Amino acid sequence: MKAQQKKERQSMLSAMLLLPFALSVLLAQLILSRFSDSLLSLSDSAHTLSLLLVLCPPFILSHSQCLPTYVRLRLPTLFSFLSPLLLSSLSFSLTLGSLGRFVHPHHPHRPVLMFAAGVLGLGFNAVFIAATGAWQETCLNLTGETKRRWLLILRLLAFLTPSCLLLASSLTLHLTDTDSPVLHYIDPALCLVSIAILVTSVYSSMYENMCILLQAVPSCSDLCGLKKDLEILCGPEGHHDLHVWALAPGHGVASLHIHCSGPEAYQVFLEQAQILFKRHGLSLVTVQPEFGAPGHCNLACGPSCTQHLCCDSQVLEEKVIVPTNPLP
Structure with missing residues (x-):
């Protein structure tokens, strides 16, 4: 440095x-x-x-x-x-x-x-x-x-x-x-x-x-190979919203969201991801964790925050909106 x-x-x-x-x-x-x-x-x-x-x-x-x-x-x-x-x-x-x-x-x-x-x-x-x-x-x-x-x-x-x-x-x-x-x-x-x-x-x-x-993918980065390595690391559905670009020549960065079971799993993935992204020529990576299993609600906050929700998730899934004046 x-x-x-x-x-x-x-x-x-x-x-x-x-x-x-x-x-x-x-x-x-x-x-x-x-x-x-x-x-x-x-x-x-x-x-x-x-x-x-x-x-x-x-x-x-x-x-x-x-x-x-x-x-x-x-x-x-x-x-x-x-x-x-x-x-x-x-x-x-x-x-x-x-x-x-x-x-x-x-x-x-x-x-x-x-x-x-x-x-x-x-x-x-x-x-x-x-x-x-x-x-x-x-x-x-x-x-x-x-x-x-x-x-x-x-x-x-x-x-x-x-x-x-x-x-x-x-x-x-x-x-x-x-x-x-x-x-x-x-x-x-x-x-x-x-x-x-x-x-x-x-x-x-x-x-x-x-x-x-224009924030294009750096020419030195193999995006397809990176996606395959990420699927091996965390599974096909374990990550989403992957973005790769460069701030300056030789300074590639990336960001993605991952599904984690908890903070410990997130720390383990973060250490492995930094090594993986450096191998693909990306010096900086930002990982956004989403705790819980993949589904409608990816943030498992516990029963304490249930009272702060505006409506029940099951009601949202079953609710069907029918227009009163349908178009001909």
């Missing part, structure tokens, strides 16, 4: 230091892209803006200690969903701008400014990767699932690709003849390549966080 709290404090400190740096880099990239008239430079600034949103939750949480635990867990997920969503919308606008450049072609000017923007973006992305631990996460998952491994490598390459393409484009414009008509299409073509890589790399993250916000 202490190691996790120390890691969270380090993450908040890194985000608070990176946030003003990211704002400065974004402002500089926008100015340089404006003066150089480069769509590729503008796509790099859009990527910087998406990373800026990822840095906002630690800054907000560090200045809002009174937020409930549920909100503190959900806030990074919300911004992790908004970041690729904003990047996708900006990429659509840049795609239209790039297609317009093919209709009315002209090459960017001032390649030196493009080169400066590329160096600035490459430096910021390298610092972001080192500060947030993205490189360590990729290395740790290299032996994991093949699909997830390639998505992580693609995400890591997407950090560096826009800036590298911008550097290559600026050097090409600086070292070749600017009157060549081919140079008119380099910037929009590379911009489309950059957009394709960025959108592809963030799609899995956007989909995962969207499912978490």
Whole structure:
């Protein structure tokens, strides 16, 4: 627990230091892209803006200690969903701008400014990767699932690709003849390549966080297998109202109702259920006990509460309501 709290404090400190740096880099990239008239430079600034949103939750949480635990867990997920969503919308606008450049072609000017923007973006992305631990996460998952491994490598390459393409484009414009008509299409073509890589790399993250916000069943949980294990543990009719969702990535939770003969049986089931749910990737489980045998009344409160009932249960079962004016 202490190691996790120390890691969270380090993450908040890194985000608070990176946030003003990211704002400065974004402002500089926008100015340089404006003066150089480069769509590729503008796509790099859009990527910087998406990373800026990822840095906002630690800054907000560090200045809002009174937020409930549920909100503190959900806030990074919300911004992790908004970041690729904003990047996708900006990429659509840049795609239209790039297609317009093919209709009315002209090459960017001032390649030196493009080169400066590329160096600035490459430096910021390298610092972001080192500060947030993205490189360590990729290395740790290299032996994991093949699909997830390639998505992580693609995400890591997407950090560096826009800036590298911008550097290559600026050097090409600086070292070749600017009157060549081919140079008119380099910037929009590379911009489309950059957009394709960025959108592809963030799609899995956007989909995962969207499912978490919609409280879908986590992909790592086998719901059918969980139900079978619960039937073995407490019988087919021993549980109901099973709900499985995730508060944050890697933080799956579940809740269910069970029928128990008494408090001792409930404690035994709770200990076994915690082990069972952890085996299915669910770190937190809430179990609502219902004492007594399954039936119309699952809460055996004893004769002392009979006088507090509004009517007899046997009367309720036998009572038939017949409408006085039945419909034709």
